[in-house]
Amino acid sequence: MLALLSWVCQLVFLLVVAYFALYVLLELRVFLISRKVERRKLTELAHSTTDAHTDVWPRVSVLLPICNESEVVERLIDAACSLRYPAGLVEILVLDDSTDGTTELARVKTDYHAAQGVDIRLVKRSDRRGYKAGNLMNGIQQSRGEFFAIFDADFVPPADFLLKSIPCFKDAKLGFLQTGIGYENRDASFLTRFQAMEMGHQQYVTVGLSEDGDMASLSGSSCVWRKVCVDALGGWNASTVTEDVDLGYRAQFGEWKYAYLRDVVSMSVLPETISAFRIQRERWGRGLIHSGFKHVKQMLSQRMPLMKRMHAVSVMFSSVLLASIYVLILLSLPITYLVHFDSAFMRWGALAFFGLVLLWGLENAFGARKGAGFDGKPNVLKDLWNTYRYIALFLPMAWYYFVGGVRALFGVYGDFHRTPKGREGYRAVVPRINTVLLAGEAITFLYSIAAIGVSFLEGNYFLLPLNVTVCVGFGMVLYWSSLEKWAHRRT
Structure with a gap:
């Protein structure tokens, strides 16, 4: 025995x-x-965004899903309202699932910016069915944009975010775009430093995956989605707690392209307590493992070179x-x-x-x-x-x-x-x-x-x-x- x-x-x-x-x-x-890309400093995609000139700008809906985020909701709304874009072509939807005082803070801030002429609305649901995925699906049903720019409550996008990201979508097959993420409290402790380094490594490797045209697992915040792509895929799925990764996989299997702009950086905040960190990572692990097995059959049925298939399995x-x-x-x-x-x-x-x-x-x-x-x-x-x-x-x-x-x-x-x-x-x-x-x-x-x-x-x-x-x-x-x-x- x-x-x-x-x-x-x-x-x-x-x-x-x-x-x-x-x-x-x-x-x-x-x-x-990724090292080769670093040596060149600018990839072709980065050149295209720097030199891009867009004659006709599409309408964009900025989606801000929030839930009990009283500490950060006001600065999020301020940052979204500071985004530079041609007048009349951007709307901001504050998708509020809160059950505490966050709602009142968001309402006051939204009313203030609306009085200044910003196209901004507070969208409140009667229940949290589907959690974040359900919140986003409810939001896009009330939106008017051809593209969705999404920022979680703890994010602060740069003012030129839309001006740098939207021109990439001249390629009709580009379904979604991910940008870089920085962390303002990364030096608070070794725990936050670890998280910043781990995320930084993932972003660094994604540069190489994007350059090589390999499958990647991308974040659901500080990103832009093409509405036609989201509609074609049926939107976010509430059956998984990593709805962003799930939608990204489905897009890539549906032969939609993705882009990664590392030089466009939104600032975020990391959890500083070990309890918040461990609960977050258990949820991520659960969702990522579920998404992997959920889509493995579809991945194996796709026609792709051996190296790209191996990278897909690895991711x-x-x-x-x-x-x-x-x-x-x-x-x-x-x-x-x-x-x-x-x-x-x-x-x-x-x-x-x-x-x-x-x-x-x-x-x-x-x-x-x-x-x-x-x-x-x-x-x-x-x-x-x-x-x-x-x-x-x-x-x-x-x-x-x-x-x-x-x-x-x-x-x-x-x-x-x-x-x-x-x-x-x-x-x-x-x-x-x-x-x-x-x-x-x-x-x-x-x-x-x-x-x-x-x-x-x-x-x-x-x-x-x-x-x-x-x-x-x-x-x-x-x-x-x-x-x-x-x-x-x-x-």
Whole structure:
């Protein structure tokens, strides 16, 4: 029985390592493409937006979906009303699903700008059916624009956003366009710095995906959609909590093109509390894994070159890969006890895994710093330590995505919790999933300590670096949880 268990653990371990190897090599390819684009400074798309001259400007509807966003709603509306565009061709719809004082703040601000001659309306629903997807679908039914520019409540677009993005749509097959995102509170803590770097890396890699014409997973804010494209796809689907990714996949499978303008940057706000972060990432993991499996059949039926298909698989199932890293954490203890790495496959598999982690970590950290704009004076020791902590924090994220994947497997698609930004946190009622995730963090931390103990007892140190890094990553989030708990008690 122990021999069979040992064989199963080894097989799963090697399969995850092989999957990780494919992902790292594909990402490295895209990373090198992004580097070439950086050296050229301007891609063809960037040239077209800089030199673009539009004789006839289309009508644009700016959609602002909000829900209980009292801290940021006023500046969002101010920023939207400051967008420069030919007079009479832009309308702003404040799509309000709030149940608190946000509605009154939005109404006062909307009335103020309307009195100044801005075409702006507050659209209020009687219920939150379909959450954000339902809110957007309700909004577009009342809009008049040929294009939809969408900004979440915590975003502040630059005044020239429309002037730089709309000219790209001269190509009739361009269905949607994503722009860059910056984070004004990225230096608030290491948690916000981690998020800014992770998002920055994703944006940096998207430059290469866009340049190479590969499939990408894009954000649902600071973006522009062509109305004809949205209508053809049936709009946003409320069956998934990542409705933006779902619509983006359907557009790309429908042979609509996308564009990515990294140099057009809207500012946003990151969650500063660990509870908000973990709940957000569980929701993302659940939605991304659900979307990946939901569209895999359609992806496989598409005619595309092998390399593009491999990138599509990599993008669609990157969340599954992250969740599977948590499976490695669970396997680390039985493997340490049962397997002494006598076989060449396991020995080289373990070495390959750590080599791949090192390669991925260096590439990821470099792309993250470039994408997030961290260009400060280098400090070798500090940068190495922060890079290690950056890598370590992906392990708690693997736990969040693992839980999200399990919940998606059991059909939990619509459990949506808004993510409070900044220091707001969950002041009143913390969603119950937070308790589950926090308990899992504590158990995983103790589990990895046990695995470290077993490695010393058995003299089997191959997976010791993994278990130590797990303790560092989970130790950080547990420490931040204790700080958050004490902060709540003081208020």
